[in-house]
Amino acid sequence: MAVPSHAAPDGAPRASGAPGPRSTAAARRDEIARDVVGRRRELDLVLAAVTAGRDILLEGPPGTSKSTMLRAITANWGVPFVLVEGNAELTPARLVGHHNPARVLKEDYSAQNFVPGPLVEAMTAGGFLYIEELNRAPEDTLNVLLGAMAERAVVVPRVGQIEALPTFRVLASMNPFDDVGTARISDSVYDRWCRLAVGYQDDAEERAIVTVRTGSDDERLVADGVALTRATRGHPELRRGSSVRGAIDLVAIAHELANLGSYDGADGPDRPRMVLDAALLALSGRIGVDEASELTPEQVITQIWEDHFFSRPGVRRRVPTA
Numbered sequence: 001m002a003v004p005s006h007a008a009p010d011g012a013p014r015a016s017g018a019p020g021p022r023s024t025a026a027a028r029r030d031e032i033a034r035d036v037v038g039r040r041r042e043l044d045l046v047l048a049a050v051t052a053g054r055d056i057l058l059e060g061p062p063g064t065s066k067s068t069m070l071r072a073i074t075a076n077w078g079v080p081f082v083l084v085e086g087n088a089e090l091t092p093a094r095l096v097g098h099h100n101p102a103r104v105l106k107e108d109y110s111a112q113n114f115v116p117g118p119l120v121e122a123m124t125a126g127g128f129l130y131i132e133e134l135n136r137a138p139e140d141t142l143n144v145l146l147g148a149m150a151e152r153a154v155v156v157p158r159v160g161q162i163e164a165l166p167t168f169r170v171l172a173s174m175n176p177f178d179d180v181g182t183a184r185i186s187d188s189v190y191d192r193w194c195r196l197a198v199g200y201q202d203d204a205e206e207r208a209i210v211t212v213r214t215g216s217d218d219e220r221l222v223a224d225g226v227a228l229t230r231a232t233r234g235h236p237e238l239r240r241g242s243s244v245r246g247a248i249d250l251v252a253i254a255h256e257l258a259n260l261g262s263y264d265g266a267d268g269p270d271r272p273r274m275v276l277d278a279a280l281l282a283l284s285g286r287i288g289v290d291e292a293s294e295l296t297p298e299q300v301i302t303q304i305w306e307d308h309f310f311s312r313p314g315v316r317r318r319v320p321t322a
Contacts, residue, residue: 025051028076035072037212038205039065042198047073049194050128055149055170057134057190060198063243065209066173070130079167080127084118086137086172092144095119096154109158119148120156126165134172135185142189145170149192203230206244213248216255221275224308225250228279231304232287237295240288249282250275272309279305 029047036043046069049056058066067083074081084090097117099109107113122129131137131145148154152164172193174185201209206226207219216222225247233241254275257263263274284297295303 032072032076035075036065036069037209038201039069042196043069043072045196046070049196050169050171053166053169054194055192056172057193057195058171058173058198059176059195060173061175061200061243063245064198064200066198067130067132070128070171074128077167080122080125082118082122082125082127082129084129084131086131086133086135086174088136088138090131090137090141092141093117095141095144096156099158111159114156114159119145119154120162122170123148123152123154123162123164123168126167128169128171131170131172133174135174139186146189146192200230200233201244203227206230206247209244210247210251214251214255216251218251218255221254222247222251224275225254225278227308228275228301228304229283231308232283232300235300235304237290237293237300238287239290242283242286246283246286250278253281254278272305275309276302276305 029044032047033040033043042065046056046058050073060066071081084095095117097115097120100113100115103113116124119129121127134142137145144154148164149170152168153161155161200206203226206229207222210216210222210226214222226244229242229244229247229250231241232238232246235241257274257278258269263270279301280298283301287297287300289295289297289300293300
């Protein structure tokens with residue numbers, strides 16, 4: 001089987017299999033890494049795959065920097081990042097494009113009244129087509145996508161064959177733990193991709209992400225927000241925990257609550273209560289309670305909060321409130 005060459009502009013990816021100076025590749029990687037917190041191994045692997053002209057599937061829970069890595073690479077390469085949400089409405093026509101109905105009535109079908117979809121847009125601009133939640137897309141749409149990945153071209157009726165520029169890549173993500181509204185990905189689809197499993201980042205990296213995204217200089221608050229969020233991922237009453245986005249929102253909301261002064265008392269602000277209210281607001285919609293549990297999301301979050309603030313040695317557990 002012939003291996004296509006996917007060369008790109010100077011300084012970006014090389015033709016498939018072509019050697020490249022180690023110092024140049026490392027320097028480019030370091031430039032890209034400045035826009036990504038942590039993820040050095042994953043960034044190296046993704047960058048190696050797309051530089052080699054390969055398409056890649058990222059599997060993992062939401063909020064794990066998948067799109068952040070890809071956006072950083074496209075920004076460095078100077079190519080578009082075309083985002084598509086995988087869902088039942090992503091038909092082949094929506095993916096590839098369609099002819100403008102009003103102009104067709106006046107002019108008949110022509111290449112001039114063709115409206116490119118995200119696939120053609122990415123191909124003609126040499127960009128990255130990124131499909132979120134690939135396993136929610138219809139099977140006939142995936143078949144069209146596989147053809148474009150294999151041939152680096154698509155045939156559009158009444159327009160002709162559209163060739164992809166060398167930097168065109170197809171990338172996708174999916175959450176293997178979410179089975180609501182999803183379909184099983186066939187072996188033929190998997191066979192077209194390089195696959196990378198992406199998990200949650202460690203505590204230090206998540207604290208760094210929250211600090212960058214919120215601009216907070218309150219290290220204690222950031223540590224509390226990350227600790228509460230991470231505790232949701234292993235709680236026995238939950239089937240789904242929160243991503244770091246929950247910690248980002250928790251810290252941002254807590255800052256604004258502190259500015260309002262509603263938690264101030266004679267002995268200073270009631271910091272734990274403020275953090276609890278911020279957590280209830282930021283995390284309750286992001287967690288999934290197990291079907292067998294009798295607890296509500298609010299009760300689980302309160303339990304996690306109590307364990308964090310009042311279950312440490314030397315700390316008196318609060319008196320339960322109604």
